[in-house]
Amino acid sequence: MKIALVKTVAIYGLFLAGLTYLLALIKFKFLVRDLSVEFYVGMVALLFTALGVWMGSKLVRKKREPVEQFVMNESARDHLGITSREIEVLTLMSAGHSNEEIAGQLFLSLHTVKSHVSHILSKLDVNRRTQAVEKARSLHLIPKSGSSLV
């Protein structure tokens, strides 16, 4: 994470240096002091401002993008003793599926699904599936609504 940031900054730094050199070169090769210095400076300022905006937005976006994607809160899961199979059931529950639909999708009997759901409810210390989904989301055991899963 931190290394990637430093690398990005370094790359932009090198890019900046190269661009500066190039500009100076162009000035001496082709413009030969004929153009006003103010105009030249203005061009440089514009160019580097644009570069700065680009670089800044790139850095900011790098910092924010990972917030969107889901990472499982493993410690909470382990602490509550919730198994991977229960997470599967929980995920389908959160999509609004009935026990019977979950049974169909996971190739289980309705009994087994009910058993899993019961365990989930007791482990999350709630007594309704809707509450279980709420709690699981707030504990980052399952993604927020709207996220796509396989």
Next chain:
Amino acid sequence: MKIALVKTVAIYGLFLAGLTYLLALIKFKFLVRDLSVEFYVGMVALLFTALGVWMGSKLVRKKREPVEQFVMNESARDHLGITSREIEVLTLMSAGHSNEEIAGQLFLSLHTVKSHVSHILSKLDVNRRTQAVEKARSLHLIPKSGSSLV
């Protein structure tokens, strides 16, 4: 919204112009062509890059901050014909409350709550409360989980 953005850009543009003028002035007043042009250009480039980064991050942040807070999707609500009372029930449903609990909190009979819930389900075109909550969230009829409400 859009006006504020334009205003911000205009202010930064003016600031840029002023800074350019100031730099040119300084060059002619005090450095008098003694310093190498490359060094001068480098300074300008650095300064304006920094300005660009600042400006860029400012603009990006302006765009992202309001995303956090909840705004009701009025058009969707009106289009589906969902009433304010139904939104109240929906909100409590989304917190995982049972019909009886909702009845208690809103000082209603269980029958009335069931009636509201039925209307909500048919208006949202679903047949389970968990799905209704999912759909209502995705339509921005109710806040995402974790948001605080009165």
Next chain:
DNA sequence: GCGTGAATCATACTTTGGAGTGATGCCCCC
């Protein structure tokens, strides 16, 4: 090899949810 725990399926039972239908009072609007 024996205990432990996950995953599976089962039976029996209670509670909650949801569909269908209908009634009443209220307010707004033509």
Next chain:
DNA sequence: GGGGGCATCACTCCAAAGTATGATTCACGC
């Protein structure tokens, strides 16, 4: 002043969810 939508309450019926308890199989670890 009558129709329409909303909010409220009511009753029935069936489906789904949840509780309780327990059996079986399998894998893992000491």
